[in-house]
Amino acid sequence: MKKYLYFCLLTVCQIAVAQDIPPVSERAGKARSEIIKGSYIVTMDPDEPEVPGLFIAAQKKSAHMGQPAKIKEDFADNLNIDGTVENIYPSIHAVHIKMNSFEAHLLNSDKRVLSIEPDMTLTIQGAQTNPGWALDRSDGATTVLDNTYHWNANGAGRTVYVLDTGVNTSLSEFGGRAVTFWDVNDPNHTTPTWGQDCFNHGTAVADAVGGKIFGVAKGVSIISAKVTNGCTKQSYLSTHITAFDWLATNAPPGTIVNWSFGFEPGNCSVPAISTALENAMRAAYAHGVIIVVSAGNDGCNTANYSPTRIGEVFVVGATSNALLSSGKDAKASFSRTGWQIDLFAPGQGVPLYGNDGILYAWNGTSLAAPYVSGLFAIGCQRYPAECAKPQAAFDGLKSAMTPGTVTNTNGTPLTGATSLMIRQAW
Known part of the structure; x- marks a missing residue:
């Protein structure tokens, strides 16, 4: 069953992030995390026949984090989106996509998609x-x-x-x-x-x-x-x-x-x-x-x-x-x-x-x-x-x-x- 996380972007999915009290002066305060507009984490359903094949090209070991541009472009074409694939996550069958909210809404109806989460800010926890x-x-x-x-x-x-x-x-x-x-x-x-x-x-x-x-x-x-x-x-x-x-x-x-x-x-x-x-x-x-x-x-x-x-x-x-x-x-x-x-x-x-x-x-x-x-x-x-x-x-x-x-x-x-x-x- 799909988890329609996209629809919570403007409600309870708003979160803040713990931070450290900085050194010596012990400055206080908390910084709230923000939703990153136009940036989403899309998790695909590995039980859908087409999905495992989408991630094969990105599964190779690499000395760097991220994949070649051509692999990401092909992934975007397969999803039929105008947005940009920023990173592919083979280990969890997910992908980071920059796209507008309307396109995210349409993509959420794709049977290959399990969930769409908003990208958001994180901060440090403060012999x-x-x-x-x-x-x-x-x-x-x-x-x-x-x-x-x-x-x-x-x-x-x-x-x-x-x-x-x-x-x-x-x-x-x-x-x-x-x-x-x-x-x-x-x-x-x-x-x-x-x-x-x-x-x-x-x-x-x-x-x-x-x-x-x-x-x-x-x-x-x-x-x-x-x-x-x-x-x-x-x-x-x-x-x-x-x-x-x-x-x-x-x-x-x-x-x-x-x-x-x-x-x-x-x-x-x-x-x-x-x-x-x-x-x-x-x-x-x-x-x-x-x-x-x-x-x-x-x-x-x-x-x-x-x-x-x-x-x-x-x-x-x-x-x-x-x-x-x-x-x-x-x-x-x-x-x-x-x-x-x-x-x-x-x-x-x-x-x-x-x-x-x-x-x-x-x-x-x-x-x-x-x-x-x-x-x-x-x-x-x-x-x-x-x-x-x-x-x-x-x-x-x-x-x-x-x-x-x-x-x-x-x-x-x-x-x-x-x-x-x-x-x-x-």
């Missing part, structure tokens, strides 16, 4: 001594800090993709282990600003994954994909589907992806769902990709949002250090809750380097998630066979974490979410 409280907390089974971060494995030989605002790969923090793979603003690498992090977020995320001072996995390889527009925190849904469709075809099993974005409605009672994004992530998961996502920063329930509601991603909530002296890991006030949260990690006042090489104190579940991405890299280094299948990796990681320490912000027992705290056990 050493003196490692900062977050890393110090991450290596212990209790909340007692010893001003030391201990490790036996460092993630060497493993790869984490950071989908964010770009990464300053030249920082000494990364020691040559970070490279830029893709920039949505400049797919062909034609400008000097290719992959540049000029918003200061992606570099901090990468630092939490594998920086030599404040990172969890100090030997991991980091691949940056800049998915935001220019020097802003804004991105498009279609961009993220492009990335995960590429990963589903090209990334080897055991690849780890950090995704610190998230949908957010005007209030907690309005769900924000993208079936196409969830399908793209499921396709990557089915090919062995471990996807770590931030829970969100609005205090709502993860069950009402894409992609945190699905089991194919590993969802990370955030804690603060407010109650460590009482033996508790307090859920950060902004962190979402819900049984979909797999694990909590430090996410408030955590010290990390920005793209300018300056140390900032960061807040947000989007900084908690990369700690866990780094931990997956370490776990996969120690137990590579477990990482070929993401569910085995999910279960293995959780079995080594610390249960029962995470509480509500005020210290009362946590309800509606798993009280499981990150632990660097290797």
Whole structure:
């Protein structure tokens, strides 16, 4: 049965996107996501005889995200549309099309079409001594800090993709282990600003994954994909589907992806769902990709949002250090809750380097998630066979974490979410 998502474009499909509280100054506020006029994600029905053949030409492995112009032109001709095919997503039998609303309405009556979703904006979720409280907390089974971060494995030989605002790969923090793979603003690498992090977020995320001072996995390889527009925190849904469709075809099993974005409605009672994004992530998961996502920063329930509601991603909530002296890991006030949260990690006042090489104190579940991405890299280094299948990796990681320490912000027992705290056990 068709899902007539097109008809909700002007009503409940309006969503907003969680963001981080930026560094040090802790600027506040939330940016609502907007529908992108004339841009749609069209999901086709693979059970219709003609549909699988439409995607054959675009299914080959590629060093770049996207397909040759001729393939996209042929696809548009087959659909008999005047619009422009921007990207083809073979892993989920979907396509990104620029067309007017009338043509979208007509295409929705094509028997080969399952659903049409509006494209929309996304924004970011907002052993050493003196490692900062977050890393110090991450290596212990209790909340007692010893001003030391201990490790036996460092993630060497493993790869984490950071989908964010770009990464300053030249920082000494990364020691040559970070490279830029893709920039949505400049797919062909034609400008000097290719992959540049000029918003200061992606570099901090990468630092939490594998920086030599404040990172969890100090030997991991980091691949940056800049998915935001220019020097802003804004991105498009279609961009993220492009990335995960590429990963589903090209990334080897055991690849780890950090995704610190998230949908957010005007209030907690309005769900924000993208079936196409969830399908793209499921396709990557089915090919062995471990996807770590931030829970969100609005205090709502993860069950009402894409992609945190699905089991194919590993969802990370955030804690603060407010109650460590009482033996508790307090859920950060902004962190979402819900049984979909797999694990909590430090996410408030955590010290990390920005793209300018300056140390900032960061807040947000989007900084908690990369700690866990780094931990997956370490776990996969120690137990590579477990990482070929993401569910085995999910279960293995959780079995080594610390249960029962995470509480509500005020210290009362946590309800509606798993009280499981990150632990660097290797």
